[in-house]
């Protein structure tokens with residue numbers, strides 16, 4: 015049994031007034047920024063390296079290492095920027111919005127610490143356009159911080175200038191991808207850039223830029239407060255800290271939970287503190303473990319821990335922590351279609367395999383779900399998916415950005431792991447789950 | 460003569476808003492304000508009329524083509540006038556597992572419209588995950604978010620619209 019030794023991210027969420035400056039300061043807020051400003055910037059980056067903090071946006075990339083790719087001011091005299099990724103649009107993921115809604119100053123304090131460490135004097139927080147309420151809370155927090163002299167010409171009264179702006183997207187999943195995000199911040203459509211060069215060297219306005227997720231940056235005040243050893247020890251393996259996961263779909267108690275890294279999917283679904291098990295009479299059929307870009311797992315794979323490296327043997331990923339549960343009455347073909355349709359809609363259209371392939375996958379899944387499928391379609395699905403992202407190994411796509419893989423690999427996993435369901439649809443010339451409702455699908459009370 | 464784009468009050472809001480936005484970027488990077496400027500325009504006019512697109516392009520020292528390229532890339536921008544109520548229903552996987560498909564049919568039936576159809580009163584459409592996966596199903600009416608929905612809650616919501 016894993017236990018959450020202590021709350022880290024959600025520690026103060028239920029304290030009254032926590033999302034106001036006064037409330038935040040009452041609980042010790044901005045003391046860590048004050049402390050960080052007395053440290054050497056390089057020492058902050060070192061602490062972050064030692065803490066084992068890994069990116070919470072999806073890839074789990076070591077944060078301190080990413081920061082160290084920013085060239086020194088002697089080598090590159092351009093201004094440098096921090097871009098905070100608050101696009102939160104990976105299907106299944108609902109965590110960053112709660113940081114913005116419940117503890118916006120925690121993020122802002124993390125931004126102060128990070129910018130000082132990087133030598134950045136401006137930060138843009140890119141929030142998805144649909145976040146009307148979370149963005150309003152954040153705007154208010156930013157205004158409070160300026161009014162209190164925390165941001166502006168004199169960061170916390172020092173001679174360091176820092177400006178923080180929120181920019182809102184306008185409805186495009188691809189703008190969560192870091193280089194598309196930068197394009198969007200520059201006022202353009204969200205077309206990902208070829209890498210290298212990486213944003214740490216050539217990012218926003220051609221300047222060195224670090225892109226980090228909201229949850230990643232919001233961990234900074236805690237690391238400064240309690241030290242890298244403490245943070246590392248909270249975690250598992252090479253991943254420090256705790257993490258926020260979103261549990262959704264067919265479980266008794268869906269929700270956003272802070273969990274220890276060594277919590278398994280099974281514990282998350284069944285534990286009293288989290289999902290509290292399956293609805294009466296239902297059992298787990300499949301779980302998408304890390305946002306819809308993470309290939310699906312079967313009921314036999316629930317013992318995997320929610321830590322980043324633990325997922326390698328499953329060929330899936332911990333991703334953004336969006337755990338979606340499908341029960342034994344759910345039609346997998348319909349799930350595969352829902353997911354494929356999303357990537358088809360959201361492909362930016364820049365690379366041929368992705369622009370043409372994702373809609374093709376979506377059409378094939380729909381054809382099978384509607385009872386018009388043929389066995390040859392199953393081979394076509396596999397071929398099209400392979401055309402976008404050849405496997406193995408995972409993640410070496412033929413496309414500019416990882417959205418290609420994000421659509422292709424789940425399509426392949428749905429098909430290979432639940433092939434019999436696809437074949438049944440084809441043999442019976444209809445969805446074996448009957449006309450609506452398809453399990454939970456369509457049941458709206 | 461055609462009607463002016465803005466009332467005097469709107470013009471004031473637009474000019475002040477744009478000046479504030481431009482102060483967020485390096486002086487030689489006016490184009491960067493494109494998304495916020497279009498959002499500002501849409502907040503005043505409910506959509507992006509052609510004269511407004513021209514104005515934004517001119518103020519950002521860009522081209523109308525560049526403005527349309529952005530406006531048509533992002534689903535929240537309306538280059539055609541939408542119905543009074545834009546209703547975005549998430550039908551992505553987590554919501555679908557919790558009845559979003561049923562909710563969409565329920566709305567189609569109650570509003571006597573079809574998903575994707577833009578009528579003067581309603582523009583009902585499917586949208587992608589809105590970060591309410593654990594509080595599904597969900598929808599937004601003119602960007603106001605509603606979650607944990609049931610038939611009763613949808614009924615109450617629609618009552619307020621008519």
Ligand SMILES: Cc1cc2nc3c(=O)[nH]c(=O)nc-3n(C[C@H](O)[C@H](O)[C@H](O)COP(=O)(O)O)c2cc1C
Pocket residue numbers: 068069070071072073074075077099100101102103104187188189190191192193225226227228230231415416417420
């Ligand atoms: C298609 C696509 C969508 C993405 N969407 C998001 C997102 O919504 N939020 C996010 O933080 N990262 C997203 N990412 C990951 C970012 O590209 C980037 O890796 C991340 O913001 C880095 O921050 P981190 O190191 O703190 O995780 C996405 C990546 C891809 C390929």
Ligand code: SF4
Pocket residue numbers: 188205206360361362363364365366368369413414415416417418
């Ligand atoms: S992989 Fe898809 S989303 Fe990414 S750049 Fe290519 S076409 Fe665009």
Ligand code: FES
Pocket residue numbers: 105106107549550551552553554555587588589590591592595597
């Ligand atoms: S799937 Fe609907 S809000 Fe995430």
